[in-house]
Amino acid sequence: DAEITQSPRHKITETGRQVTLACHQTWNHNNMFWYRQDLGHGLRLIHYSYGVQDTNKGEVSDGYSVSRSNTEDLPLTLESAASSQTSVYFCASSESRGVREKLFFGSGTQLSVL
Amino acid sequence: LAKTTQPISMDSYEGQEVNITCSHNNIATNDYITWYQQFPSQGPRFIIQGYKTKVTNEVASLFIPADRKSSTLSLPRVSLSDTAVYYCLVGDGSNTGKLIFGQGTTLQVKP
Numbered sequence: 001d002a003e004i005t006q007s008p009r010h011k012i013t014e015t016g017r018q019v020t021l022a023c024h025q026t027w028n029h030n031n032m033f034w035y036r037q038d039l040g041h042g043l044r045l046i047h048y049s050y051g052v053q054d055t056n057k058g059e060v061s062d063g064y065s066v067s068r069s070n071t072e073d074l075p076l077t078l079e080s081a082a083s084s085q086t087s088v089y090f091c092a093s094s095e096s097r098g099v100r101e102k103l104f105f106g107s108g109t110q111l112s113v114l
Numbered sequence: 115l116a117k118t119t120q121p122i123s124m125d126s127y128e129g130q131e132v133n134i135t136c137s138h139n140n141i142a143t144n145d146y147i148t149w150y151q152q153f154p155s156q157g158p159r160f161i162i163q164g165y166k167t168k169v170t171n172e173v174a175s176l177f178i179p180a181d182r183k184s185s186t187l188s189l190p191r192v193s194l195s196d197t198a199v200y201y202c203l204v205g206d207g208s209n210t211g212k213l214i215f216g217q218g219t220t221l222q223v224k225p
Contacts, residue, residue, distance in 0.1 A: 042218050043201070
């Protein structure tokens with residue numbers, strides 16, 4: 001069955017280190033998204049991509065970057081991790097782009113920055 | 115920018131019907147309304163989507179009045195396993211398909 005997987009499930013890192021979270025989907029979806037989830041804020045969009053070589057900033061993109069070199073993967077990089085980036089990160093994908101878009105989510109990565 | 119407002123939390127008991135209302139006063143003409151469910155330690159899961167009037171599937175019903183400025187998710191006869199966070203989403207008004215999540219409603223079902 002098609003799926004979307006995130007790795008690692010848990011990550012502990014130190015302030016200032018570069019960290020990359022992986023997201024891989026086998027749905028063959030063009031659209032991929034990264035969200036972070038924090039208490040009191042719900043899910044907030046970090047970056048998204050509508051296809052290979054396409055990337056766009058979301059509402060909380062500062063300190064994060066993404067690259068899309070193929071359809072299946074959208075890695076999220078924290079250039080210099082900060083304690084404020086301690087969060088649960090969710091990757092999602094969708095087939096079409098438009099008002100009826102349905103997102104399929106991964107199981108999340110719990111990131112702790114110490 | 116279309117924004118949704120939902121109650122932060124709700125309590126219910128097993129076997130009851132639960133209605134969660136979402137306000138979206140600035141919904142765009144072409145926007146659909148979508149609800150997601152999230153269990154602890156999991157990503158959100160799509161449960162229902164609609165444009166107007168009523169939509170029903172095996173999980174829930176969605177009621178949308180004519181002015182579309184609000185919508186109500188109805189969960190019939192809830193069980194303990196329906197304890198979750200429920201998110202109401204509309205588009206961001208730009209027709210790009212980018213979906214904005216709010217804080218969601220935490221539903222606690224008690225025995």
